Amino acid sequence: MPGERPSYINNQERLQLLRALRESEILRELAELLASSLDLDHILQVLVRRTTQVCEVQRCAIWLLGEDRKELRPVIYHLTSPRINPNMIQAADHIWHHSTLQVENPFIHRLLTEKGMIFLNDQRTEESMRPSAETFLVRSILYIALVREGRPVGMMSLDNPGEIGTFSEEQQQLARAIAQQAAMAIDNAQLYQQAQTQRRRAEQLIERSQAIYEVAMAVNSGEDLPTVLEIATQHLVRGLDAEGSTTLLLDGGMLHPVDSTGLSGVQSESLTAALVDLPYCQQAVTTGLPLFVAARRLGVAELLWYHKLEIDNAMVIPLMVGARHKEGQEAHRCVGFIFVNYHDPDHSPPKGHYAFAQDIAAQCALAIEKAHLLQRAHQAAVLATERANTLNAIFHAMSEAITVLNQDGQVLMRNSAAAIFMGEPLHSRERLHEVYKRHPAYTLQGQQISEEDFPLIQALRGERIRGERISITRADGQERAIEINVAPMFNGARKQVGIVSAFRDITQQVRIEQHIRQALETMLHMAEAVSGITDIQDILRSVLEMALTALNCQQGTVQLRDEEQDTFIPLLTLSSSAQAEDRQHLSVQKQWLAAEIHRRRDYLAQLHQGHAILINSERYAHLITSARQAPPSPIKGLLTLVAPITHNNRLFGLIWLDHLVPVEHSATEPAPGLPLESFSIWDMAIIEGMAQLAGLAMEQARWQQEALDARTSETAMREANALKDEFLAITAHEFRTPLTLILAHAQVGQRVLRRTPNQDQSTRLTENLSIIETQTRHLTNIVNTFLEATQINRGQLVLTMEEVDLAAIVQQAVHSHSTSSTMHHISCHIEPCGQPYLVMGDSARLLQVVANLLQNAIKYSPQGEPITLSVRRYRQDGPAGGQAIIEVCVADRGIGVPSDAQPRLFERFYRAPNIQISKARGVGLGLYVVAELLRMQGGTIHVESSGVPGEGSRFIFTLPALESQTNGDD
Numbered sequence: 001m002p003g004e005r006p007s008y009i010n011n012q013e014r015l016q017l018l019r020a021l022r023e024s025e026i027l028r029e030l031a032e033l034l035a036s037s038l039d040l041d042h043i044l045q046v047l048v049r050r051t052t053q054v055c056e057v058q059r060c061a062i063w064l065l066g067e068d069r070k071e072l073r074p075v076i077y078h079l080t081s082p083r084i085n086p087n088m089i090q091a092a093d094h095i096w097h098h099s100t101l102q103v104e105n106p107f108i109h110r111l112l113t114e115k116g117m118i119f120l121n122d123q124r125t126e127e128s129m130r131p132s133a134e135t136f137l138v139r140s141i142l143y144i145a146l147v148r149e150g151r152p153v154g155m156m157s158l159d160n161p162g163e164i165g166t167f168s169e170e171q172q173q174l175a176r177a178i179a180q181q182a183a184m185a186i187d188n189a190q191l192y193q194q195a196q197t198q199r200r201r202a203e204q205l206i207e208r209s210q211a212i213y214e215v216a217m218a219v220n221s222g223e224d225l226p227t228v229l230e231i232a233t234q235h236l237v238r239g240l241d242a243e244g245s246t247t248l249l250l251d252g253g254m255l256h257p258v259d260s261t262g263l264s265g266v267q268s269e270s271l272t273a274a275l276v277d278l279p280y281c282q283q284a285v286t287t288g289l290p291l292f293v294a295a296r297r298l299g300v301a302e303l304l305w306y307h308k309l310e311i312d313n314a315m316v317i318p319l320m321v322g323a324r325h326k327e328g329q330e331a332h333r334c335v336g337f338i339f340v341n342y343h344d345p346d347h348s349p350p351k352g353h354y355a356f357a358q359d360i361a362a363q364c365a366l367a368i369e370k371a372h373l374l375q376r377a378h379q380a381a382v383l384a385t386e387r388a389n390t391l392n393a394i395f396h397a398m399s400e401a402i403t404v405l406n407q408d409g410q411v412l413m414r415n416s417a418a419a420i421f422m423g424e425p426l427h428s429r430e431r432l433h434e435v436y437k438r439h440p441a442y443t444l445q446g447q448q449i450s451e452e453d454f455p456l457i458q459a460l461r462g463e464r465i466r467g468e469r470i471s472i473t474r475a476d477g478q479e480r481a482i483e484i485n486v487a488p489m490f491n492g493a494r495k496q497v498g499i500v501s502a503f504r505d506i507t508q509q510v511r512i513e514q515h516i517r518q519a520l521e522t523m524l525h526m527a528e529a530v531s532g533i534t535d536i537q538d539i540l541r542s543v544l545e546m547a548l549t550a551l552n553c554q555q556g557t558v559q560l561r562d563e564e565q566d567t568f569i570p571l572l573t574l575s576s577s578a579q580a581e582d583r584q585h586l587s588v589q590k591q592w593l594a595a596e597i598h599r600r601r602d603y604l605a606q607l608h609q610g611h612a613i614l615i616n617s618e619r620y621a622h623l624i625t626s627a628r629q630a631p632p633s634p635i636k637g638l639l640t641l642v643a644p645i646t647h648n649n650r651l652f653g654l655i656w657l658d659h660l661v662p663v664e665h666s667a668t669e670p671a672p673g674l675p676l677e678s679f680s681i682w683d684m685a686i687i688e689g690m691a692q693l694a695g696l697a698m699e700q701a702r703w704q705q706e707a708l709d710a711r712t713s714e715t716a717m718r719e720a721n722a723l724k725d726e727f728l729a730i731t732a733h734e735f736r737t738p739l740t741l742i743l744a745h746a747q748v749g750q751r752v753l754r755r756t757p758n759q760d761q762s763t764r765l766t767e768n769l770s771i772i773e774t775q776t777r778h779l780t781n782i783v784n785t786f787l788e789a790t791q792i793n794r795g796q797l798v799l800t801m802e803e804v805d806l807a808a809i810v811q812q813a814v815h816s817h818s819t820s821s822t823m824h825h826i827s828c829h830i831e832p833c834g835q836p837y838l839v840m841g842d843s844a845r846l847l848q849v850v851a852n853l854l855q856n857a858i859k860y861s862p863q864g865e866p867i868t869l870s871v872r873r874y875r876q877d878g879p880a881g882g883q884a885i886i887e888v889c890v891a892d893r894g895i896g897v898p899s900d901a902q903p904r905l906f907e908r909f910y911r912a913p914n915i916q917i918s919k920a921r922g923v924g925l926g927l928y929v930v931a932e933l934l935r936m937q938g939g940t941i942h943v944e945s946s947g948v949p950g951e952g953s954r955f956i957f958t959l960p961a962l963e964s965q966t967n968g969d970d
Contacts, residue, residue: 647695
């Protein structure tokens with residue numbers, strides 16, 4: 001019919017469509033196969049096999065570019081022609097795999113760079129490709145370049161061996177598509193192989209570097225030679241994939257066994273051999289390089305010797321020291337061999353194994369040479385021993401620890417005192433940085449001293465070290481304080497070549513100084529601790545515990561005075577070390593001594609005056625003599641310090657503190673390190689102050705009890721408050737007596753020490769006295785707080801009211817505390833305002849209020865937490881706009897204030913129950929004084945806190961603002 005297409009055209013289109021679908025399906029299948037693996041061999045096998053099937057050819061071959069990218073290497077082909085003789089295929093196969101094609105070949109160059117695909121009707125007509133055409137029966141052939149992203153990867157060829165024909169357009173298109181997929185898959189596989197190869201190479205290099213490093217560390221750390229060689233041979237056996245190894249030293253042309261690894265039944269006595277009888281060993285010495293020797297290449301004598309070593313095939317590794325000069329001078333020499341054993345006679349070690357073996361051998365040779373040097377040095381030292389014996393005896397008899405170091409920081413020698421003190425071997429020759437690592441140094445305040453600031457390192461730099469005091473930790477864990485003096489050593493040219501360090505143990509002296517500081521802190525802690533206790537026995541127990549700790553006594557007793565009977569009745573006894581029988585004996589002695597004290601009026605008069613008395617053999621020999629009539633006891637000497645508990649010239653009781661002297665030391669011969677005069681003047685002053693404070697605390701407890709009993713009447717409550725105020729005033733005045741005594745002693749001691757010619761001793765004691773003076777002034781501040789509270793309660797505190805810029809006062813307090821408290825970040829935020837922050841108040845007292853709140857924030861906040869002070873102005877609601885108010889807020893992130901404690905926080909002597917978290921000290925008067933000072937100036941204060949540690953608190957106080965003449969918007 002008109003308009004209809006012939007049926008053969010429809011069939012042709014259908015065939016073309018089916019062929020296109022088939023080709024698409026084949027390409028998709030091939031792409032999936034190629035993309036499913038990164039194994040290059042698998043990819044190539046699939047590629048050539050499927051390509052011959054898809055393109056309907058008998059042979060498909062693949063060439064890949066070499067690493068140098070200068071030639072194409074034949075890698076694989078697939079042949080399906082049944083007409084070719086198998087013998088011919090086998091012969092051609094060997095030739096084909098060794099027939100590379102140069103990239104500079106004009107035909108290949110044109111294929112890879114220009115055409116991408118070339119069809120040769122007869123390859124014999126192409127001059128450059130004719131040899132392969134004749135050899136491999138190539139006639140009509142299609143070459144396709146394997147190119148990925150413009151980068152050649154290889155080449156693929158399709159042909160029917162020995163046949164001349166053509167390739168249809170469909171075959172060429174299909175071949176080109178396959179080549180694109182193949183180039184991508186091959187390139188991915190090659191990249192993966194390269195990555196894997198690099199990874200394995202890197203792992204091997206890291207493993208070998210670690211092995212070399214471990215051997216080098218063993219050499220440099222002073223390990224003995226057998227240990228170093230054992231470590232080295234273990235790494236060699238593992239790194240070279242060998243079965244075992246044997247090390248022999250070369251001495252006088254003879255090889256002697258030293259160490260064996262991985263071998264059994266080796267008898268070292270039969271292994272000695274002359275180097276001249278071992279040709280391959282001589283060859284290794286000549287070249288200085290390792291070599292592999294199979295057993296079949298050995299002579300009879302050398303083979304027998306190998307069998308004695310139980311070695312089959314070996315890598316012979318010479319241990320060379322020194323270096324070979326080009327001029328022919330042999331500066332290097334062999335000190336031994338390592339034989340690494342292999343069972344496989346055809347084993348071929350790669351170049352990396354030889355390099356690794358040579359590196360290990362260098363470290364082993366260094367260890368052997370080092371051992372030889374040490375041996376020769378030891379022999380030289382032995383020859384000089386007789387001449388040095390006298391000096392050595394003197395050197396080791398010195399009580400000071402002496403250490404001699406060279407300029408490199410290596411210990412050359414030390415005496416017995418230094419070795420014992422440091423817990424190190426006497427002849428250890430470690431370097432100074434190794435000593436520092438094992439024994440880090442600290443200041444006496446506990447801060448670690450860096451290696452650069454270590455006194456001996458400073459001395460090596462030429463700095464002068466005299467009387468340097470540091471603390472170190474010995475190997476046994478004991479912390480010791482030492483004083484170091486260093487003198488330089490010079491050679492003939494006056495160049496420093498080393499130092500001589502002398503130090504002595506001052507631990508006992510430092511502990512005494514720390515004991516004094518601890519005693520002062522104990523007094524301060526005691527003043528804070530007993531302020532809230534109402535039970536007299538608890539007060540006295542707390543005082544006695546602190547006294548025993550502060551004065552380092554073994555036993556203490558508190559006796560209360562019965563005023564009616566005029567006798568002393570034991571209340572409680574605390575003992576830290578005495579046994580039961582000792583305590584019984586001491587109790588008998590103490591009863592006798594108490595009766596003796598009561599009998600003698602001079603003792604009682606001294607106690608009534610508030611002065612402690614010391615009972616010992618030197619002052620009261622008759623008491624010791626009488627005490628010897630008591631039953632036998634392990635405690636022979638009793639050193640007792642008796643302090644009166646007084647208040648307002650009333651004697652409430654006695655505190656007894658005892659030092660015990662063992663029976664093996666007589667009363668007239670003190671025990672080593674424990675003199676009979678074991679209580680110093682500072683101890684007596686401290687215990688007197690503690691006893692007087694105990695009396696004050698007892699009186700306070702009685703007053704508080706009386707106040708509780710009198711709460712039923714308003715008059716009784718006023719009287720109780722008056723008694724408390726009187727107690728604060730009396731406490732302050734009475735507390736000044738021991739403080740004045742301590743301060744006076746410290747100041748007199750400082751004036752005397754300034755005239756002392758011994759500058760070092762004067763400086764140290766002056767520092768101690770300065771600490772005493774600082775702590776005394778701290779106690780004085782507590783006294784002043786008591787006085788301020790008393791003046792406030794009695795209405796005796798006078799304020800100087802004037803116009804004050806409150807913002808300036810806040811900034812002044814922040815600046816002062818930011819300088820003194822560097823462990824906290826203190827910031828100040830003053831809200832912009834059109835008027836100055838003026839209030840009517842006492843500037844000094846307002847500064848005291850801000851400083852007190854800021855100190856509380858620092859005290860109860862962890863180190864490093866921020867503290868923020870903010871100032872703002874607002875108006876209260878009311879007629880005519882209300883009163884202008886200035887608000888100051890001190891915010892921290894400390895322990896916070898529990899909600900149940902907030903209503904009582906500004907009461908006298910009240911402290912929140914969660915203060916134990918921070919262990920901060922105080923008497924509970926600071927916030928009370930702050931609140932009262934603000935109240936007297938028309939202000940208010942309150943606290944906002946969730947009570948959760950870390951969320952902190954916000955202390956907010958307000959004062960009425962003064963209106964400036966020019967009113968602005970608030």
